Amino acid sequence: MQTDVGEYIVGAYLKSIKKCDFVDYNIRIPGGGLKGLSELDVVGLNYNTKTAYLCEVTTHIRGLLYGDNKKTVQKIRQKHEVQKEYAYTILKDFHNIVFMLWSPYVPNGYITDHLKEIETLELVINKDYTACINEMRVIASKNTNDLGNPFLRTLQILEHLR
Template sequence: MLTDVGEYIVGAYLQLILGCDVVDYNVRPPGGGLEGLEEMDVIGLNLKTHHAYLCEVTTHIRGVLYKDNRTTVERITKKHERQKRYGVKFLENFECEYMFWSPVVPVGYITEHLSKLEELQLIINGEYKRRVEELRKLAAKTTHDARNPVFRLLQVMEHMRD
């Protein structure tokens, strides 16, 4: 599966701001079968601190919505449960943090219900924007190739001249 631009944004944040040594995209659990179809969008591992970041990423710029509000919350809830199962099964030596990243989430039913999910950090709306701004500020101060296409684009944009 192709890596989405939003997944590269999250990967850049995990690598360059949170210090992850390993960032992987569209990770499928080993073993195949039905369980092997349940991918994790982005996983970051900080080997020094033994932190793992399991991230669901939805980059709908017109607002996250699957059919209706209730279905959207149910779908994200199922994905969060899948994150937790993956963390318990494959990352037992890491302290796992679970995140949902989306630039545009309608405030109301969806945000109210998602905020009730224990252990799920919501990186949405203004918080998403703040984290991208952190990347922009870092891009303005650096020139090395971090091997992340989104971060490289931010560097180019921040270093352009007239």
């Protein structure tokens, strides 16, 4: 599957801010069958801190929605279960596992209220998403060398326009 620009944004954050040594995209769950159909959008590994970041990324410009509000929350819960299964099966050597949902726009109300109830899922949505982009803009403005991610490189170009 082709990597979406939203996934590159998250990968850029994991690399530049969370200092991940390894970032990969669209990782399929090993074992094939129905399990093999599930995928993780972005995984970042920081070997120094033994921290793994497993990220669901939804770049819905008009707002996160899968059918209706209830279905949306249910789908995110299902995707989070896949994250947890992968982490506890494959990433046993990592002491810290961080599960994240990234989305630039999630309408406040039913969806945000119910997603906040998922205690093990860190939400990087709305203003928090914007804050993460702004953190990367600062890094992009201070560097001219290629930082190894197409989104970071795009930010560098934009931040160095004359």
